[in-house]
Amino acid sequence: MTTDSLTSTSPALHTSIGKTGVLIVNLGTPDSPNTPDVRKYLREFLMDGRVIDIPFIPRWMLVNLIIAPFRAPKSAKIYKELWTEDGSPLKTYGYSVEKMLQQMLGDQYVVKLAMRYQSPGIEDGLKEFQQMGLSSLTVIPFFPQYASATTGSVYEEVMRVLKGWQIMPELRFVNRFLDHPKFIEGFARPARKYMAEHTYDHFLFSYHGVPERQIRKGDPTKAQCKLGSCCDTLNQHNQFCYRAQCFETTRLLVKALDLKEGTYTTCFQSRLGSDPWIKPYSDDVIKDLAKRGVKSVLAFSPAFVSDCLETTIEVGDEYRELFEENGGEHWQLVESLNDSQLWVEVLADLVQKN
Structure with a gap:
């Protein structure tokens, strides 16, 4: 058999017999806001x-004691x-996205929401898929930037x-999607609305932190990572560095919003804890901005696709209070993608691309 004959028959080899499972996974949330469920x-x-x-x-002692x-x-x-x-916003938005994505993809796909921690669990979702005779399975973690901890x-x-x-079944993972145009537009679109309503002195892009040691562990060369200017570009050497990916996300949003250098x-x-985490720290930056005379800030949380405790409470409320305590006057958080049409289109693109 010639190479040409193999090529000509390859479409038939890839004809789908069963359906494709799509497991969309967010971090998780307590089953209730009561202390026992939060502790669990x-x-x-x-x-x-x-x-x-x-x-x-030592991890067990630290966590449990x-x-x-x-x-x-x-x-x-x-x-x-x-x-x-309706419960936790993270879970409410998740189920809404599950339904919308299922409608967008059609009957050849089966979409299920799972949480890495608590319910609905990954194992439960996969067991349901196991009984369906799927031809393939696509897993999409809801984290725009890759990190070992997520x-x-x-x-x-x-x-x-x-x-x-x-x-x-044939298994595919989506590693990251920080550079998907519709993901960037999902944050840029509401930001443009706020920018049309108010003039902002500064734009803050706040990402969830990780310990510096985790960034260094992810450097296969053990020499490339300096936790500094090495994050100024995203390249083959640092493509999986979480910090570098966050800076790249900011650059893409800055370009989409046409922001000037020095304004973001x-x-x-x-x-968490006393070990050094990646810098600069958001709370230090906010205090410094206010003390420098910055009066209005438009804040983003582009590591989160669903509004949650870290966005609504930490960035939206606590950081606003910190900003005002130090002399700031106007603080606005740009909402996450939540269950927007653009976010569902991002997911559909990721499934179909894979």
Whole structure:
């Protein structure tokens, strides 16, 4: 058989017999804003060795004897501020996106929402897929930038479940989508609306932080990562560096919004513990901006596709209060993609591209 004959018959080899499963995965949320459920969520989340990457025994002691007992009651109060009549916004938006994406993709696909932590679980979703006789499975973690603690953790959990299957469908993962034009437009569009209504002195792009040690662990050369100017471009050497991907996301949004140099800052929020996390820290940047005389800020959280505690409460409320306490006057958070049509189109593109 010649190469030409193989090429000519290849379409038939790829004819789909069964359906394609699409597992969309967000981080997770407590089942309720009550302290026991928040404590349960924190324990599962923080016991993940990719989230707190220290040996098991000290991690267990830190999470179960210090963080969960003392942090859960405080976090529960904040979750109660976030909660709606329909429950957690993150889960509400997730189910809405699940429904919209299913309608957009059609009957040849089966879309299911899962959470890396708590419910609906990844294992439960995959077990439902297992009974359907799927031809292929596409997994899309809801994290625009790759990080070991987020996308990497989803990969690991999916493979933990699948390794016990006798028959595995063709499997595809979406690694990241920070440069998808519709993802960028999903943040740029509401930002343009706010910019038309108000003049902003500065634009803040705040991303969830990770410990510096995790960035260095991800450097295969053990020499490339300097946690500084090496993030000024995204290239083959740092393409999986979370910090570099965040700076690239900012550059793409700056271009889409035609922002001037010197009017924007990339920074990182939500650090935990005493070890150094990637910098600059959002709270330090905000205090400095206000003290320098900046009066109005338009803030973005482009590491999150759904509004949640880290966006609505931390960036939207706590950072606004911090800004005003230090002399700022106007603070506006650009909402996440949530269940917007553009976000669903991003997901459909990712599925069909794969």
